[in-house]
Amino acid sequence: MPLPTPRADFDALVRRAALPLSEAQSADIHTHAWPIMETLIARVRATSTSPTRDRPAEPSHIFKPEGA
Amino acid sequence: MAPHFTIAQASALIAAKKLSPVELTQICLDRTAKLDPQINAFILHTPERALADARAAEARVMAGRARGPLDGIPIAHKDIYCTKGLPTTAHSKLLQDHIPDTDARTVTMLDDAGTVMLGKLSTHEFAMGGPSFDLPWPPARNPWNPEYGPSGSSSGTGAGVAAGLFLGGTGSDTGGSIRGPAAFCGIAGIKPTYGLCSRMGILPLSFTLDHAGPLAWTAEDCAMLLQAMAGHDPADPASANRPVPNFRSDLHKGAKGLRIGVIRNFHETDNPANPAVCAAIDDAIAFYKSEGAIISDVVLPSLEDYRAAGFLILITEAFAVHEPWLRTRYNDYGELLRDRLALGGLTSAADYIQATRRRRELCLQTAEAMEPVDLLLTTASPTEAPKIEGIPKWSSMEKPGYTMPFNLTGLPAISVCAGYGAAGLPLSIQLVGKAFQEQTIFRAAHAYETATAWRDRRPPMAS
Numbered sequence: 013m014p015l016p017t018p019r020a021d022f023d024a025l026v027r028r029a030a031l032p033l034s035e036a037q038s039a040d041i042h043t044h045a046w047p048i049m050e051t052l053i054a055r056v057r058a059t060s061t062s063p064t065r066d067r068p069a070e071p072s073h074i075f076k077p078e079g080a
Numbered sequence: 081m082a083p084h085f086t087i088a089q090a091s092a093l094i095a096a097k098k099l100s101p102v103e104l105t106q107i108c109l110d111r112t113a114k115l116d117p118q119i120n121a122f123i124l125h126t127p128e129r130a131l132a133d134a135r136a137a138e139a140r141v142m143a144g145r146a147r148g149p150l151d152g153i154p155i156a157h158k159d160i161y162c163t164k165g166l167p168t169t170a171h172s173k174l175l176q177d178h179i180p181d182t183d184a185r186t187v188t189m190l191d192d193a194g195t196v197m198l199g200k201l202s203t204h205e206f207a208m209g210g211p212s213f214d215l216p217w218p219p220a221r222n223p224w225n226p227e228y229g230p231s232g233s234s235s236g237t238g239a240g241v242a243a244g245l246f247l248g249g250t251g252s253d254t255g256g257s258i259r260g261p262a263a264f265c266g267i268a269g270i271k272p273t274y275g276l277c278s279r280m281g282i283l284p285l286s287f288t289l290d291h292a293g294p295l296a297w298t299a300e301d302c303a304m305l306l307q308a309m310a311g312h313d314p315a316d317p318a319s320a321n322r323p324v325p326n327f328r329s330d331l332h333k334g335a336k337g338l339r340i341g342v343i344r345n346f347h348e349t350d351n352p353a354n355p356a357v358c359a360a361i362d363d364a365i366a367f368y369k370s371e372g373a374i375i376s377d378v379v380l381p382s383l384e385d386y387r388a389a390g391f392l393i394l395i396t397e398a399f400a401v402h403e404p405w406l407r408t409r410y411n412d413y414g415e416l417l418r419d420r421l422a423l424g425g426l427t428s429a430a431d432y433i434q435a436t437r438r439r440r441e442l443c444l445q446t447a448e449a450m451e452p453v454d455l456l457l458t459t460a461s462p463t464e465a466p467k468i469e470g471i472p473k474w475s476s477m478e479k480p481g482y483t484m485p486f487n488l489t490g491l492p493a494i495s496v497c498a499g500y501g502a503a504g505l506p507l508s509i510q511l512v513g514k515a516f517q518e519q520t521i522f523r524a525a526h527a528y529e530t531a532t533a534w535r536d537r538r539p540p541m542a543s
Contacts (some may be wrong), residue, residue: 052258
């Protein structure tokens with residue numbers, strides 16, 4: 013499990029996103045939702061759950077050079 | 081109570097001039113007047129428009145100029161489908177006065193097919209945040225018991241079809257928003273292959289996960305609606321440029337010979353389903369075996385893997401859609417949506433990309449697992465519908481759903497009714513096909529529906 017993000021670091025993320033959260037809204041999200049997000053983020057970062065991924069593995073996005 | 085019709089039944093009767101589109105529309109209008117105050121399926125009801133559409137359809141039919149099997153069929157649209165000259169609110173205060181000047185491409189296609197438009201339908205706010213009680217309109221409720229939720233986000237479509245307020249309707253599915261309401265409301269709903277239906281004019285939630293599709297009482301009815309909704313649209317960059325097959329071509333071929341893989345890890349270990357749902361899955365397996373289908377077990381990656389990539393992509397793309405309003409009108413959103421959307425603004429770009437790399441791997445792993453089969457079988461929900469009030473705010477994030485894997489992979493998937501569990505609430509199975517193989521899904525779903533008695537029962541309030 014990832015270490016939980018300290019509240020001060022979480023508040024920095026909120027400031028960077030320029031979200032006008034109240035103290036109660038920030039506390040609710042940090043306490044109840046952000047730990048779940050951290051688990052999800054750790055899962056997509058981990059190569060242990062992604063045995064086929066190597067350094068140049070491509071994302072799912074593609075674009076067509078002849079036109080959007 | 082007036083009779084209920086499936087689209088297929090009504091279409092045949094209209095073609096034979098034994099049922100008038102005006103008469104059919106009036107049945108729907110009368111039923112809506114009686115039942116909708118209990119279930120809130122509609123945000124905007126347009127009876128005058130509906131009767132005008134119905135009279136025009138009737139004139140075409142009587143003159144021998146019917147537009148096809150949907151001419152004169154009453155439907156309604158989820159309120160994220162733009163409708164020219166009619167409010168399209170996304171069930172949100174932010175768009176309370178929004179009147180588009182064009183129709184969504186699929187709205188135009190269904191109009192061109194002769195459907196009768198009854199109005200605009202409740203949705204979770206912007207197709208994500210619900211059920212909410214702090215929006216300008218109340219949430220839709222489940223017609224099987226209004227104390228329970230109809231799921232979402234295509235909640236009004238699911239509730240309204242089940243109650244017989246209209247014969248079919250439009251939905252959108254970014255993580256299960258068609259198949260969830262189909263499951264909880266005991267109807268059919270298909271999320272088609274990514275790219276099959278245009279998203280043009282449908283308010284976006286997550287660009288790479290959004291799918292448009294229909295909900296109706298039966299799989300056959302979904303096939304009929306999808307026939308009108310599918311097709312290439314140059315205005316949608318994700319639109320697939322390929323011929324549209326006849327979705328009913330295999331409908332009566334039965335299940336014999338179909339190779340069906342059962343995804344046991346989903347309902348046995350990843351997010352265990354309750355005994356009623358497990359029994360419904362087992363009964364469906366037994367049915368397909370008895371019909372001569374070839375059943376095997378298929379192991380897919382954990383639901384947690386699909387959830388992690390899917391939710392991170394969804395929430396980040398959704399934040400990008402809503403970013404300006406979140407910064408300036410945060411508290412004009414309902415609490416459920418705004419606080420979920422905020423999470424997308426706190427995610428790093430690198431983590432979004434890692435999620436899309438994981439998505440590619442999951443697509444490849446899923447395709448490999450599906451190689452030896454024609455269809456996958458699971459459920460759309462591990463339980464019956466929960467009560468609509470008192471749902472903990474963050475509970476939807478706590479367990480992985482059964483529907484997101486097929487948004488992430490873009491594969492077509494249908495939810496159909498698989499019986500009734502606790503308190504008479506519907507159960508579901510979900511059938512998943514290979515890309516652009518919707519005919520196979522409809523074939524298997526139709527065989528199941530016509531062999532079981534689940535389509536004979538309507539919600540008590542509508543019986």
